[in-house]
Amino acid sequence: MNAALEVANLSVSFLTDKGWVQATQDVSFSVDAGKILGIVGESGSGKTVSCLAAMGLLERESSRLAAGGSIRLGGHELLGLSSREFQKVRGDQIAMIFQEPMTSLNPAFTIGNQVAEGLRRHRGLTRKKAQQRTIELLEMVGISDPKATVYYYPHALSGGMRQRAMIAMALACEPQVLVADEPTTALDVTVQAQILDLIRSMRDELGIAVVLITHDLGVIAEMCDEVAVMYAGQVVEQASVDELFEHPSHPYTEGLLASMPRLGSNRQALGVVPGRVPAPWAFPEGCRFAPRCPYRGEICSNPPELQPIADGHTSACNRVAELHLEGIR
Amino acid sequence: MKTSGPDLAPLLRVEGAQVHFRTTRFGRRRTVQAVRGVNLEIVSQETVALVGESGSGKTTLARAIMGLDPLHAGSIMLDQHRIDNLKGAALRSLRSKLQMVFQDPYSSLNPSLSVGASVAEPIRNFFGYSGKKLDGAVEELFERVGLLAEHRHRYPHEFSGGQRQRIAIARALAVQPQLVICDEAVSALDVSTQNQILSLLGDLQRDLGVAFLFVTHDLSVVWHIAHKVAVMYLGELVEFGPVDDVLLNPSHPYTQSLIAAVPVPDPQLARQQHRATIAGEVPDPANPPSGCSFASRCPHSISRCSQESPDWDFVQTPNWRVRCHLHNEL
Ligand SMILES: Nc1ncnc2c1ncn2[C@@H]1O[C@H](COP(=O)(O)OP(=O)(O)OP(=O)(O)O)[C@@H](O)[C@H]1O
Ligand SMILES: Nc1ncnc2c1ncn2[C@@H]1O[C@H](COP(=O)(O)OP(=O)(O)OP(=O)(O)O)[C@@H](O)[C@H]1O
Ligand SMILES: [Mg+2]
Ligand SMILES: [Mg+2]
Numbered sequence: 001m002n003a004a005l006e007v008a009n010l011s012v013s014f015l016t017d018k019g020w021v022q023a024t025q026d027v028s029f030s031v032d033a034g035k036i037l038g039i040v041g042e043s044g045s046g047k048t049v050s051c052l053a054a055m056g057l058l059e060r061e062s063s064r065l066a067a068g069g070s071i072r073l074g075g076h077e078l079l080g081l082s083s084r085e086f087q088k089v090r091g092d093q094i095a096m097i098f099q100e101p102m103t104s105l106n107p108a109f110t111i112g113n114q115v116a117e118g119l120r121r122h123r124g125l126t127r128k129k130a131q132q133r134t135i136e137l138l139e140m141v142g143i144s145d146p147k148a149t150v151y152y153y154p155h156a157l158s159g160g161m162r163q164r165a166m167i168a169m170a171l172a173c174e175p176q177v178l179v180a181d182e183p184t185t186a187l188d189v190t191v192q193a194q195i196l197d198l199i200r201s202m203r204d205e206l207g208i209a210v211v212l213i214t215h216d217l218g219v220i221a222e223m224c225d226e227v228a229v230m231y232a233g234q235v236v237e238q239a240s241v242d243e244l245f246e247h248p249s250h251p252y253t254e255g256l257l258a259s260m261p262r263l264g265s266n267r268q269a270l271g272v273v274p275g276r277v278p279a280p281w282a283f284p285e286g287c288r289f290a291p292r293c294p295y296r297g298e299i300c301s302n303p304p305e306l307q308p309i310a311d312g313h314t315s316a317c318n319r320v321a322e323l324h325l326e327g328i329r
Numbered sequence: 330m331k332t333s334g335p336d337l338a339p340l341l342r343v344e345g346a347q348v349h350f351r352t353t354r355f356g357r358r359r360t361v362q363a364v365r366g367v368n369l370e371i372v373s374q375e376t377v378a379l380v381g382e383s384g385s386g387k388t389t390l391a392r393a394i395m396g397l398d399p400l401h402a403g404s405i406m407l408d409q410h411r412i413d414n415l416k417g418a419a420l421r422s423l424r425s426k427l428q429m430v431f432q433d434p435y436s437s438l439n440p441s442l443s444v445g446a447s448v449a450e451p452i453r454n455f456f457g458y459s460g461k462k463l464d465g466a467v468e469e470l471f472e473r474v475g476l477l478a479e480h481r482h483r484y485p486h487e488f489s490g491g492q493r494q495r496i497a498i499a500r501a502l503a504v505q506p507q508l509v510i511c512d513e514a515v516s517a518l519d520v521s522t523q524n525q526i527l528s529l530l531g532d533l534q535r536d537l538g539v540a541f542l543f544v545t546h547d548l549s550v551v552w553h554i555a556h557k558v559a560v561m562y563l564g565e566l567v568e569f570g571p572v573d574d575v576l577l578n579p580s581h582p583y584t585q586s587l588i589a590a591v592p593v594p595d596p597q598l599a600r601q602q603h604r605a606t607i608a609g610e611v612p613d614p615a616n617p618p619s620g621c622s623f624a625s626r627c628p629h630s631i632s633r634c635s636q637e638s639p640d641w642d643f644v645q646t647p648n649w650r651v652r653c654h655l656h657n658e659l
Pocket of ligand 3: 047048049181
């Protein structure tokens, strides 16, 4: 069976005042129908860029994708599609939601119009049918008075309700894949819990595949089946969620787990990974994590490859065979 | 920050504080009751966390303590002196005892001043230092917050978010305050940077004896850094007490649902636990309900709850207080 979404070797470069710089290198991940893949990593590690690339949403003038990449949606290659063709796929078969709902919602149109638009464009529904379906969708995402809400403008809704409306819009055409970029980062824990519940139930009921970007390992633990850890533009570890939390196999993952504050845990000093993610033009030679890594050795001046270390578990650490890293148990 | 000193007379005492904002919404004038009768005490050298959902009034309360938003009613005492009615020079001299650090340090740092100059300014104003003495004080502060002293000639945009937060902390500490209010000061940072700043705050408390009012919505962070926690809902405090008590055995149904909503960072435990999410949204602060503020969303609410506003009651010890009619029965 084909993965719902399979991206391989996405290397994205941007034109900046320092010339072309490569922000991500050979990023690969895949997610099956009915599963949730988490992508985690510190700010600037390349999570958003990778997903924008997979969605064909990078600006064509100021960015480029290196040859040899691939984006397969249900087995069909999307790379090489014209912007127009890509746009057809987007919203119809694959949809994306963002941290800030106002990046997708237009303040000048009612919620109803915006959700209905995709239905009319991609599904050719009549105005009336689209309106009906819109109300059903708003109800499905837990908006309490959907019949009134279709006439509201986005600013009249709370942050959580806007997020729901954006999810309704993304799900309008029943995509096979939903990419969610920090969908709850700006929300209260209580609203976050509601939105995460919603995403989970959409996954269960509609069988969609979800790519969930977050820097919160708590959200990863609650939501995901598989996890990809990104650092400095590369995937450095990938595993099932249990395996990743219990047997991390990259020092960066270990560092992230150790720095996670945990309510109710014993209060030893919170861990830190010293330093921060370098900018793309300053990525170190060899292992990019080495300058921050407590286990770095001479071998780390070689660039490590992402390689299988157990069934369904890959890691890009030169010293993976010698290290015994600590998970949460 | 876990080494609380002996029990002293409170450094800060907020009594019956109310803050109102007159606004218009959809063309109608209304009065938002952002803070509705808050009592809060902070003992010197301790860290009190103030938690609650967005819009519950945390920032407004913090700003009122700082004298940035006027009180509609109530009083605020610092070191047994009333500070809510200060003006002019008295208000300025209060600033040496009370400082605030914001979520976005960019907003509190002047982009056209070198960061060293930003830190030097309050020292010059308060202590009248100049020349070598001023330089020395700035250098010492930079080292204190973990920055290289030679970076003091750079500008805010040349620093990362975490470094800018260190600079903002250095600036707050420059006047040797007794209480520093941190409003979501680490919320925008990566967890590793966040932890570095939290440990810095802990060191500062240990070495300099500062007290912190730590405004946040992250309960896992509260667990690690605070001695006491105050839970705010719709402009009121609903529970207050030692962190271990409140976070491990929350007494108020609102505190309970806040804690239940925190993601469990352990995949196995997360699967076992079914999380009950609270339904509904926070009522309009321009139209607060007459009974318990949480009644409309509370899974346990009975008719009394929507009629009668609950008073403070002790939970086990006088240090731990809750406002809920049903807390003994739940
Ligand atoms: N349009 C662009 N032009 C130039 N550089 C860019 C552009 N977009 C992203 N970058 C760079 O690519 C790198 C990866 O950025 P990305 O937004 O993917 O990070 P992220 O992992 O999503 O971080 P965050 O958690 O902050 O959202 C960063 O160094 C960023 O500065
Ligand atoms: N200057 C103002 N004018 C009018 N209303 C205001 C003003 N400042 C705050 N409010 C209102 O007062 C209430 C409390 O806001 P406040 O910013 O104190 O909440 P908060 O708990 O800090 O929320 P957050 O977690 O989002 O920062 C909200 O309803 C807010 O809209
Ligand atoms: Mg991002
Ligand atoms: Mg606030």
